Amino acid sequence: MARRSRQSLSQTLLWLNIRDLGEFSLTRLQRLANVSYREVYRYTQELIKGGYIDELGEAPQDRAVHPIGRGPNIYRLVRDTGPKPVRYYLERDELIDPNLPDCPTSDPMDRCWQAIRIYGQRFTAAQIEEVADLKHRECLDYLRRFIKCGYVRKLSPPTRPPVYRLIRNSGPLCPMFSKGGSCFDPNTQERHEPDQPLT
Amino acid sequence: MGLVFGFAGAGKTTATARTAVSAGALYLRCSPVWTPSGLLDDLAKELRVNTYRRNQATLRAVVDVLDQSRRAVFLDDCDQLFVCNEPLKLFESIRYIHDQANVPLLFVGQETFESKIRRWEQPQRRISEIIEFKPLSLDDAAAIAQARCEVEVTEDLLAQLHKECDGSCGRIVVGLSAIEKLGRQQEIKRVDLDLWKQSGLRFFLQMQRLRS
Numbered sequence: 001m002a003r004r005s006r007q008s009l010s011q012t013l014l015w016l017n018i019r020d021l022g023e024f025s026l027t028r029l030q031r032l033a034n035v036s037y038r039e040v041y042r043y044t045q046e047l048i049k050g051g052y053i054d055e056l057g058e059a060p061q062d063r064a065v066h067p068i069g070r071g072p073n074i075y076r077l078v079r080d081t082g083p084k085p086v087r088y089y090l091e092r093d094e095l096i097d098p099n100l101p102d103c104p105t106s107d108p109m110d111r112c113w114q115a116i117r118i119y120g121q122r123f124t125a126a127q128i129e130e131v132a133d134l135k136h137r138e139c140l141d142y143l144r145r146f147i148k149c150g151y152v153r154k155l156s157p158p159t160r161p162p163v164y165r166l167i168r169n170s171g172p173l174c175p176m177f178s179k180g181g182s183c184f185d186p187n188t189q190e191r192h193e194p195d196q197p198l199t
Numbered sequence: 200m201g202l203v204f205g206f207a208g209a210g211k212t213t214a215t216a217r218t219a220v221s222a223g224a225l226y227l228r229c230s231p232v233w234t235p236s237g238l239l240d241d242l243a244k245e246l247r248v249n250t251y252r253r254n255q256a257t258l259r260a261v262v263d264v265l266d267q268s269r270r271a272v273f274l275d276d277c278d279q280l281f282v283c284n285e286p287l288k289l290f291e292s293i294r295y296i297h298d299q300a301n302v303p304l305l306f307v308g309q310e311t312f313e314s315k316i317r318r319w320e321q322p323q324r325r326i327s328e329i330i331e332f333k334p335l336s337l338d339d340a341a342a343i344a345q346a347r348c349e350v351e352v353t354e355d356l357l358a359q360l361h362k363e364c365d366g367s368c369g370r371i372v373v374g375l376s377a378i379e380k381l382g383r384q385q386e387i388k389r390v391d392l393d394l395w396k397q398s399g400l401r402f403f404l405q406m407q408r409l410r411s
Contacts (some may be wrong), residue, residue, distance in 0.1 A: 019247065071288045082267040083247035099268045101223050111220050118226050126347075131216045159382075172245050187247075 008087070009176060012186050014043050015085035018077050020185075025072035044075060046088040050095045052079045083172050085186075097124065108134055112142040112172035116152065121164045147171040149175065149183045149192065200297060201305045205332025208367035213347045214332075215273055215307050224271035224305075231282040235292040239287040242272075242296070258296070265300035272296075277308035281315055292323045297325070334366020342366070348375045350382030353391035363402055374402035 018024065021032070030040045047053045056074045066145070082099030089096065097103060100114035119127060129139045129198040143164060146152040151170070155163045172186030178184075184191045205211050219226040225245050230237065239257045243250045248260045265272070270392075272291070280286050298303045306312070306326075313331075316323055340361045344352045352360075356378065362368040381398055382390050 022250075022367055079267055080264050082270065083245075099223070099270065101269055103223065106221070106223070111209070114220045114226070115216065117211075118219070119389065130213060131220055133217070133221065161376075172247065 001004060006058075007090070008085075009168075009184060010039045011043055011087055012085040012173075012176065013189075014040060014190065016083075018047075019080060019083070021077075022034070023056070023074055023076045023173075025074055027072050028044070042090075043095075045090055046095050047086065048075075050079075050086070050097075052077065052081075052086060054078045089148070107174070107178075108132070108138060110174040112139060113146075114172075116146070116164075116166050116170055117172075121170065123164055124160060129184050144172055145177050145181075149177075149180065151175065200322070201303065201328035201330070202313065202316070202326050203305060203307045203330045203332065204310055206310055206334070206367070206401070209332035209334070210368035211332050212275060213368075215275060215305065217243050217272045219271075222271060224273050224303075225265075226273045226275065229274055229276045229279040233280070233289060234285070235288060238289060238292055238308035262296060262299045265302050269302060271303040271305065273305045273307060275307045277306045278312045281312070287319070294322060294325065294329070322335055335361070335364070335368055335371060336366075337361050339368075340364070340371050343371055344375055347372065349379050350387065351389040352378055353389065355392040356390060357397050359392055359395075360402055370403065377402050395399045 010033070010140050013035060014029065017032045021029070026037070026040050026044060029044070033040065036144065045054060048055060056076050059189060069153040071186065073127055081097055084098040086095060086097045086099075088094070093195045096106070112134060115128045116123065119133065125136070125139050125143060128134065128143070129136060132139070134142070143152060147164075151166065151168045153165050153167045155165055170185050173186040176184045182191065182193050200253055203211055204216060214225065218224070225242070226244065230241075233241075236254050239254060239261060240250055240285075241256055242248075242261045246261060246264045248257070248264055250257045251260070255349075259284055274280075280289055283289055293304065306316070309318075312366075313329075337358060340357055351376070360371060360374045360378070364374060377400060378390050378395065381395065381400060382388065387394075
């Protein structure tokens with residue numbers, strides 16, 4: 001998996017766990033998200049700068065049990081803008097919140113997923129292109145990936161143009177695909193390999 | 200609050216869905232079995248907010264996230280709201296969420312929805328923007344044909360299609376795809392009314408007058 005998509009996956013896991021926990025220590029967050037401590041530290045520091053979390057200080061109840069006699073610091077989510085992970089771009093040193101309406105970037109695959117969820121039961125590639133503002137080939141590529149991972153199905157008998165149906169509406173977050181075709185669904189936090197559709 | 204209304208097939212869903220996707224708005228299709236707690240559950244699911252046993256706690260969580268994100272909420276198929284058991288209660292819940300979160304809210308429904316909502320003072324008073332989707336003109340149909348159809352459609356054929364479509368955007372798109380199919384089959388780049396009549400094809404499976 002490329003470095004960029006690994007970074008994006010880590011941040012997704014961290015944001016989802018931060019929202020679930022509300023209050024957390026870095027070690028607990030690291031354990032739940034299963035990413036490196038360095039990434040946890042860097043991401044939380046950026047979220048503090050962006051005003052998303054506050055550092056509450058040392059947790060007194062942990063002081064006694066901690067091996068060096070000092071409890072871990074506790075953080076609290078104070079600005080919950082929504083389900084999409086707030087992204088930190090190291091190269092640009094920039095924090096971007098895709099939940100905000102004025103977000104400067106919009107992921108085309110995410111737009112495709114949102115359009116598919118709106119139509120749901122019955123749609124054509126042309127409808128998705130129109131709503132998600134995608135090019136034809138781009139749209140077909142995304143649909144192919146969703147079909148491969150068991151989210152979308154082509155309706156039979158085959159028609160021209162083909163009609164599709166959303167068969168697994170797992171939630172508002174777009175599934176993430178790696179170059180090898182494996183998929184991680186941030187809604188259910190499940191991973192699976194290509195040609196092994198989620199059950 | 201805003202209201203978008205028009206007859207079925209006018210293109211309301213496509214237009215509002217496109218706006219919702221590009222603006223990152225929450226898009227919900229109204230359900231005929233919604234209750235205030237059902238509405239809250241659906242909103243919480245879209246925002247991935249925990250639901251609580253007490254509606255008040257879920258409402259607080261939903262309002263907090265909406266307030267922080269400033270995302271607009273689009274409610275499509277609003278005609279279904281009147282099929283629910285207690286529509287007024289539901290409207291009051293929607294109004295409360297709108298007031299508390301202070302986010303734009305858009306109702307999307309058919310003509311009947313517009314006439315029904317006018318009867319109720321509370322929701323009607325808060326609607327500041329109203330957009331009506333009217334039947335498409337021949338010029339609109341020509342613009343769609345130019346943008347969407349791979350073969351050239353002559354003026355007489357387009358006028359015939361427009362007449363049979365009764366201004367429905369959805370039907371014009373279906374009709375154009377039938378014309379396109381004929382063009383592909385016969386490997387021609389231009390289809391006129393005579394050729395269309397000779398083919399014996401129909402724009403739609405069943406002719407039906409949409410508007411009288």
